[in-house]
Amino acid sequence: MKLASLGALKADQFEHKVELAKGGEQVVPLTLKAASTGAAQLTVNVAGGKDSLRDLKRFDVGPAAVEDEVKVSAWGGGALEVPAPQEATLARVELVLQPSIVDAALSNVRELLTYPYGCLEQLVSTTVPNVAVYQVLQKAGALAKLDTDTQALLAEARSRSVQGTARILDMSVKGGGFTWFGGYETPSLPQTLIALDGLAYAAEAGLVDRADPRLVESARWLEAQEGLPPEYDATRAYVLARLEGSKQAARVRALVQGAEGGDLYPLALAVLAAEKAGVIKEPALQTQINALVARSAQGYATLAALTPGQPLEQSEAFFRFPLRRVGMTAIAAHAASFGTLDITRARRRILELLSEPDLSTFDRSTTLLHSLWLLERDAKAMQGMKAPEVKGVKTPVKFAPRGLGLVAVLAPGTRTVDVGGFDGVATLRATTRTPLSAVQPKAEGMSIQRAYYVLREGGQVRLGAGDTVSQGEEVYVELTLDARGDNRVRSAYYVVEDAVPAGFVPLQEDKAFRGPPHSLPLVPEALKRRVLNPERATFFFEEPAWWSDSPRTVGYVLRAQFAGTFSAPPAHIEDMYAASIHGRTAADSLKVVPSKKHLGDL
Incomplete structure (x- = not known):
């Protein structure tokens, strides 16, 4: 057997003699050294058997950073x-x-072409704005005026939206409603509001029929929900008005007539729902509509004056509905645009908001969708x-x-x-x-700590600096998560990611470790989804209530597969809808020593 390493790997050649009995197999260890970052390749030639064999492996060498x-x-x-x-x-x-808003929208389309986690909100947020932006630019006759690369970008976004819409619909459940991830049977009210709002835009673009049974069934399920807080009730009226127009006129009239006081969000949505239900110009509602538009303008001015990092007090309803300051500002501006809003100043503020770092996909998507009225103006005046x-x-x-x-x-x-x-x-x-x-731990509203334990017959042994494990041994990765209980910006949803060190493989089947003698906390109550692959472990959490100051613990089990010294990049925790709230660990190093057993027995 002859092997040769090239590219980013240190150029070298190896030769190894292998003797196998019929039906046998053998693991041959090989040490590779990276000379630089970039594309690498390894060629394998096997001769001496019935037929000569050849294989070529290509992969990338990343920086140790x-x-x-x-x-x-x-x-x-x-x-x-x-x-x-x-x-x-x-x-x-x-x-x-x-x-212009056109450029901000196109820039965000580029960033919204991927959905790293595949939850319903991200599918909606990375599919719907792209469809809506394309529709507005096409209607304004602006597509042909764009550069070739941007035209290709929009064409790709439009093409991907077909698949994205299908994936959103796949998360509907029998009887109506939608879930955070596919495979669950109990619908979520916040996720159903997000899904139907997005699918209304998809229906306008001809990507889904409004009479699709999944939309109709979910709309009726949404109508049947009782005792909703004002924020969800207003969102329901707006979403159903977008989906069914004048059929929801009675509901929207009741919302407008009852929206005399309270928080900004329901008041602004009452204006937007009235426009979609076709009742915004009804004489009997003019006094209330004008008052709501004026209140929206006042609220917009207050929100627009806030800077990144300034706290925005929100009700408990937003713990599960992921709207935050930036998206809220765009909604208020949209409602205020039915009055005497200063368009030039509003355009500037929306541009600034869309350029802020650490925007969640939902805030970014909401801001784009509620700025389409500005986008249309800018598209018609393109230069x-x-x-x-x-x-x-x-x-x-x-x-x-x-x-x-x-x-x-x-x-x-x-x-x-x-x-x-x-x-x-x-x-x-x-x-x-x-x-x-040089990577230091971070704790910006959330913290995460990581520890490694080798699992042996006598129990768990914590690995310290310089400690080793043998090939074939199992290692428990313990992740301790914490957050400040009084952080009202935080949402119910957060994600934890940990890179799997090279030389180790995560164990998918780990039920044996959940009971004695180790009794590892691998599936805590708040854990809704776990994804283990050769590169990383990802955990999705939905907290049932506001966190206290007590920590949470989750983990997973690795098996040491190959000998060597391997880097473990930092583990990360992040609120999925308030990206400024996050934390990470420092990096670690794990050393695996050869086992005394035959490699083929591991």
Whole structure:
């Protein structure tokens, strides 16, 4: 058997003699050394048997670092500095100029083309806005005016939306309603509101029939829900009005007539529901509508004045319904647009909101959908922009068109630029790489700690620095999660991810470890979904109530498969709908020593 390593691997050749009995097999250990990052390949040639065999494996060698996407934005340009620690290197740096809502929408379409977790909310948030943006630009006759790459982007988004809509519908349950993930039988009210709102846009685009039994059945299930808080009741009226129009006129009239006081969100949705149900101009409702529009304008002004990081007090209903400050601001602006809203100032604020870092998919999606009225205005007045002067860079900046805006790739390592004035948002974004040895734990509203225990006959033995495990041994990965109980921005939904170190494989079948002698907490009550694959372990949680200050514990079991020393990148925890709330561990290193058993017996 001959092997050769090439590419990013240290160039080398190996030769090994293997003797096998009929029907036998053997594991042959092989040490590979990476000389650099990038594409690598390993060729295998086996001779001496009945037939010669050949195989070629291709894979990528990544950096021994943690990669993060960071950005900083400012209206009108000016001095920008990438928010990255000095020990981090900047691998890819981009300067993006967005003069209109069209550019902000297209930029967000790019970021919403993927849905990393596949839950219902992310399917809706990464499918529906793309469909809606395409429809508005097509209606305004703006598609042909866009650059070739952007036209291709929108075509891809439109194509993917067909599959995305089908996947959303697959999460409906018999009897009506939708669930957070597929495979569950009990419908969720918040998730059903999100699903039907999104599917109403899909129906407008011709991607689903409004008479589809899954939509009709879920609409009737939604109507039958009783005792809803004002936030859910208003959302229900708006969603059903979007889906069924004037058929929901009576419900919407009652909502408008009863929405004299209370929080901003139900008041703003009452205006939008009235428009969709066709009752917004009814003489009998004009006094109430005008008052609600005025209240929406006042609320918008208050929200627009808030800056990232400023707390926004929200009712308990939003613990499960993932709307936050940015999306709420867009909804208030949408309702206020039926009055005397300053369009120029509103456009600027929406552009700034869509450029904020750490936006959840739902806030991003909600902001886009409730800014389509602005998008249509900008699309009809489409015109390109002249590139402003950019200072603070070593080489001249070469811009390329993207939508109505401009984009430039800067030299790796660029940390600061000074952009000349223009009407729009300038964003400096970069991919940062922090060496694993320099990665520090973080606790921004949530914290996570990781510990490793080797499982032996005498019990669990915690692994300390320098400790080793043998090939074939099982290792329990314990993840301790904590959050501040009084954090009212947090949602019920959060995700934990932990990278599986090379040399280990996660055990899918682990019921034996849940009972004596180890009794490991592998499936706590709040855990709704667990995904284990060779690269990572991912856990999705839905808390039944507000967290207290007590920690949670979850874990999984690995088997040491190959000898060597392996890096374990940090484990992460993040609120799925308040991305500013997150935490991570430091990196670890695990050493596996050869077993005394024959490799084929492991």
